[in-house]
Amino acid sequence: MAKVAIVYHSGYGHTKLLAEAVAKGAASVAGTKVDLVPVEEADAKIEILNAADAIIFGSPTYMGDVSGQFKTWADTTAKVWFGQGWKDKIAAGFTNSGNLSGDKLNTLQTMWALAMQHSMIWVSLGVMPKTEKDGLVLNRLAGYGGAFSISENAAPGPDNPDKGDIATGAALGQRVAEVTKKFKG
Ligand SMILES: Cc1cc2nc3c(=O)[nH]c(=O)nc-3n(C[C@H](O)[C@H](O)[C@H](O)COP(=O)(O)O)c2cc1C
Numbered sequence: 001m002a003k004v005a006i007v008y009h010s011g012y013g014h015t016k017l018l019a020e021a022v023a024k025g026a027a028s029v030a031g032t033k034v035d036l037v038p039v040e041e042a043d044a045k046i047e048i049l050n051a052a053d054a055i056i057f058g059s060p061t062y063m064g065d066v067s068g069q070f071k072t073w074a075d076t077t078a079k080v081w082f083g084q085g086w087k088d089k090i091a092a093g094f095t096n097s098g099n100l101s102g103d104k105l106n107t108l109q110t111m112w113a114l115a116m117q118h119s120m121i122w123v124s125l126g127v128m129p130k131t132e133k134d135g136l137v138l139n140r141l142a143g144y145g146g147a148f149s150i151s152e153n154a155a156p157g158p159d160n161p162d163k164g165d166i167a168t169g170a171a172l173g174q175r176v177a178e179v180t181k182k183f184k185g
Contacts, residue, residue: 001031001032001033002029002031002032002033002053002054002177002180002181002184003032003033003035003051003052003053003054004026004032004033004034004035004052004053004054004055004056004173004176004177004180005034005035005037005048005049005052005054005055005056006019006022006023006026006034006035006036006037006055006056006058006173007037007038007039007042007049007055007056007057007058007073008036008037008038008039008057008058008059008070008094009038009039009040009058009059009060009066009067009069009070009073010038010058010060010096011060011062011067011069012060012156013155013156014060014096014149014151014156014160014161015058015059015060015094015095015096016038016156017156017161017166018058018094018096018147018149018161018165018166018169019036019058019094019169020036021166021167021169021170021173022056022058022094022147022169022170022172022173022176023036023173024170024173025169025170025171025172025173025174025175025177026056026173026174026176026177027173027177028170028173028174028177029174029177029178029181031181032177032180032181034173034177035048035052037049039059039069039070039073040069042073042076043073043076046080049080049086050080050085050086052089053089053090053180053183053184054089054090054091054092054123054176054177054179054180055086055089055090055091055120056091056092056093056094056172056173056176057070057091057092057093057094057111057114057115058093058094058095059095059107059111060095060096060097061095061096061097061102061103061104061106061107064102064103064106064107065103065106065107065110066095066107066110066111071110074110074114077114077118080118081117081118084118084119085118086118086119086120087118087119087120088119088120088121089118089120089121090120090121090123090176090179090180090183091111091112091115091118091120091121091122091123092122092123092124092146092172092175092176093107093108093111093112093115093145093146093147094108094146094147094148094149094169094172095107095108095111095146095147095148095149096148096149096150096151096161096165097148097150097151098150098151098152098153099150100141100150102150104141104143104148105143105145108143108145108146108148109145111146112145121183122145123175123176123179124144124145124146125139125143125144125145125146125147125168125171125172125175126171126175127139127168127171127172127175129141129142130142133167134167136163136164136167137164138164138167138168138171139168139171140162140164140165140168141165146172147165147168147169147171147172148165148168149161149162149165149166149168149169150162150165
């Protein structure tokens with residue numbers, strides 16, 4: 001059984017929708033156990049993360065970077081970092097923001113740096129830009145390092161973030177689960 005944990009923050013619910021899609025995508029791979037961990041519970045649930053084969057990081061982009069809440073939690077993982085407890089776990093990331101760019105790449109790079117400090121193995125999105133699937137456009141934002149979505153600063157709902165962006169999140173979750181399964185042998 002490959003264990004995939006998704007640790008995420010969402011202030012207003014948009015990134016939560018993306019996190020749920022990532023979880024659904026990971027769970028679609030047979031033999032995968034998925035845990036969705038809101039960052040507010042991540043400290044109490046650290047054993048879930050410690051036991052995971054893969055950890056996927058998710059945060060909205062606030063002021064061009066991960067949210068303060070995500071960063072505060074990330075700093076608490078220094079306790080794990082000291083013993084390199086997450087070494088060789090698979091890692092990936094996703095972010096949602098109000099604008100087309102909004103500096104989402106910088107948010108992903110913060111997650112990447114966190115993963116590198118923990119000696120984790122970063123998995124890319126693996127979906128070509130503007131891939132059409134089931135009537136949706138996946139990776140319309142042409143990200144490669146992870147999944148991006150836009151919320152247009154409107155309330156979260158069935159069309160916000162865009163269904164194609166949500167499907168992009170599911171594709172990331174699926175890929176991480178597949179890679180984790182291969183990696184575990
Ligand atoms: C404090 C704050 C800072 C923000 N900074 C950015 C930003 O740098 N770039 C951007 O595109 N959107 C920015 N936004 C918009 C959010 O990314 C957007 O509303 C997103 O959907 C919030 O996700 P959430 O609902 O998961 O919290 C910001 C919003 C807030 C509240």
